Amino acid sequence: MKFRTAVFVIAALLSSTAVQAEGWLKVDGTHIVDDSGEPVILRGMGLGGWMLQEGYMLKLGEIGQQHKIRAKLVELVGEERTAVFYRAWLDNHTTEADIAAMAKWGFNSVRLPIHFDQLTLPADKEPKTGQDTWHEEGFQRIDRLLEWSKANRIYLILDLHAAPGGQGNDLAISDRDPAKPSLWQSEENQRKTVTLWTKLAARYRDEPWIGGYDLINEPNWSFATPGKGNGCDETENKAVWSLQQRITAAIRKVDAKHIVIIEGNCWGNNYKGLPPAWDANMVLSFHKYWNRNDEASIAEIKALRTSYNRPIWLGESGENSNVWFRDAIALVEGEDIGWNFWPLKKIGFNQPLEIDPGPAWAKIVAWATGGGPKPGADEAFAAMMTLAGNSRFDKNIAKPDVIDAMFRQPHEAGNRAFTPRRIGTGPLVIGAADYDLGPSGVAYRDTVDANYHVATGGERTPWNNGATYRNDGVDIAREADGTPYVRDFVTGEFMRYSAEVAKAGRWTVSARVRSAKGGRIGIDERGVPIPAGAAWQVIPLAEVDLPPGPGAATLRAIDCDDCEVADLTFTPR
Known part of the structure; x- marks a missing residue:
């Protein structure tokens, strides 16, 4: 079945054409345009699970955060072999073959969810307070992804998905440890976030195939009841806007060209209290999950587009059926809104690529979630390495029905x-x-x-x-x-x-x-x-x-x- 599906996918790919843009992306009123001034509809996928694992993507939703998943694996196989697994995961999960396939399917952008710990130490692990230790290996991984994107004419959007300290109470999204100060409770975490973006902007300021900087993914924080709410009831969101203004100002000191993408509280959707637009090259992102695909579902963000005279972008959506995908994409493209769905691959059936974890991974899942005996260290390590190997594109199971729903069905x-x-x-x-x-x-x-x-x-x-x-x-x-x-x-x-x-x-x-x-x-x-x-x-x-x-x-x-x-x-x- 896997071979037959893959053969059909190759045939389908040859009939798909990507909408090509040229040069730097920038803001022109309510549109994102390229160097020639032509409007660009971004069509993309997020690389969820690569640099930041969420438990549900590995059938470990009950565990949730990546640091908890890692601790469970260390308990099984020890620190050294767990480190081997994570290096294999990073090496295999996303390669040039993934980006090339995306381009053939019709995608013109890819969103990289970054875990800050790939690039710098947590504040409480720094040898000296206020100091920043940089991980060059993490930056080099982004460099390679950019090279693949450039080769396939796909814009790379950098997304700080896990900010220092974590930006919300939906813990798995940002790998947050609630026993430690959050992003919003620590000036040092905020300083480190601003410095990280300054470092990224300085490194990529001359790269036109960087499509933009998505400053903070899905803030979900109640300032009235820290540690409990998700920010949907906040009426001012002062801290959310203040930090994104600080990040923008820092970026502009080293990079005057790239788009900055802001997100509201409440998983990106609460824009109450938004100050006047503080940057000419700014885009407002919203996220859309499990609601109706009707005009009412995007009315508020469209009103913001008009009142702030800035483009809007569906920066994250997905985890639903092909019917929902088709209807959502038809809805937003009909309003000249680009989109980025989530994720490209995981263990599961409802995205372009499926990771087959292998039969032994289920034993780790059963033990880790409390329903099975503890596997032996050698057995567990073999299962982990099979999962890492199967995350590679040539081992993935392609889903032609998902691609058809995203690219053909919204228009035919x-x-x-x-x-x-x-x-x-x-x-x-x-x-x-x-x-x-x-x-x-x-x-x-x-x-x-x-x-x-x-x-x-x-x-x-x-x-x-x-x-x-x-x-x-x-x-x-x-x-x-x-x-x-x-x-x-x-x-x-x-x-x-x-x-x-x-x-x-x-x-x-x-x-x-x-x-x-x-x-x-x-x-x-x-x-x-x-x-x-x-x-x-x-x-x-x-x-x-x-x-x-x-x-x-x-x-x-x-x-x-x-x-x-x-x-x-x-x-x-």
């Missing part, structure tokens, strides 16, 4: 075959999970196809409740050998399967299905019954006449509440 509502296939003289078997690429209601229909829990105030809603293989609403599980199949195929849902028909003829269409309760499915409105039972069984659905050229069959759940489908077979008569 039709369907396409999931992988090229041809109905010829012999039987053709199509995996049920290999239904067409395309929007809900066209390529498939499912009762749940996105998570809107922020808008509804309810629980997070799974769309593909099997959380594997594809990122649509269709519910997919796997057999013991890893083969995907469709489950929870219920009344009113359908899946469409396209193929090229070699010559006119008649075919028998059958399906391999099962249902504990029984049901009725079909490729017409009448359908055929599925006898109740626990085993897979092949049932004939219909005989169809197909002309030469593009053809399709739509499988419908006519009366089902627990139907499962493994595959369809077209057999010539």
Whole structure:
């Protein structure tokens, strides 16, 4: 399955074209423009998990912060071997192959979430208060990423994702230790943050392929109740604006050209108390997760764009279904707003690249989260190094459905075959999970196809409740050998399967299905019954006449509440 998907992705890449910009990015009124003055719609991904791990990306969400994850690994294998793992992770997770693939898919920007500890020591670890110890290796990693970006004509946006001390109460985002002073509680942490940005700006001031400086990712801090709130109720945000003004002023002493990107409190979205725009080359970023993709969801930030006469940018979004991705991108691009989704890769199914952690990583997860025995040191280290190796691009599982949802579907509502296939003289078997690429209601229909829990105030809603293989609403599980199949195929849902028909003829269409309760499915409105039972069984659905050229069959759940489908077979008569 991995090989077949990868082959299809290569074919898909060749049909994608990136929107190319030229030279320095800058602000012109409410637009980001290039050197020629042409407006630029930034289309990008964030490299989450590379320099800063969040627990959920490794199935360690209960642990959360990177320093806690690292401590667990040290407990398993010791400090020396944990350091070997982290170096392998940094070496493998993001390489030039990732950036080249992004360019071929159509991305024109990449956002690098930086953990400050890659570049300097924490304030409490400095040999002397007020001193800054620099890690040249971390800067060199950014240098290499910039070289890859330049070679592939992709703008690199530097994002301080974990500021010294941590910028909020959502601890994993910034790897914050709540036992120590936060960014907002320590003048020394703020000084170090300003100095770090000065160092970065001095290093990259002459680099046009640096797209901008994202000053502080997602502040989420209540100044009325430090350590408890997320800043959404703050009405002034004085400290948030003051620090970003200080950073901007420091940058401008060494770098007059690059865009500075500011973010509000409340995960980037609370802009209350924002002073008059303090820099001519400034962009306002907002983040968007799990809400509706309607005009109301962006009305406030659009109003700020008008009143401050500065561009706005969807600096982070994602972690949802293809339906949500398509709708969000169509919404913001329709308003001339660029976007950056999150993340490029992780353990999981709903982003362009999936990391397969290998079977032994689950034992570490089970132990670390309290549900399993402690693995031996050698076994654990082998699992860690397999994970690090599998984070590399050539070991990743590409997700063509996600790329299709991001680049084609916002502008074209039709369907396409999931992988090229041809109905010829012999039987053709199509995996049920290999239904067409395309929007809900066209390529498939499912009762749940996105998570809107922020808008509804309810629980997070799974769309593909099997959380594997594809990122649509269709519910997919796997057999013991890893083969995907469709489950929870219920009344009113359908899946469409396209193929090229070699010559006119008649075919028998059958399906391999099962249902504990029984049901009725079909490729017409009448359908055929599925006898109740626990085993897979092949049932004939219909005989169809197909002309030469593009053809399709739509499988419908006519009366089902627990139907499962493994595959369809077209057999010539």
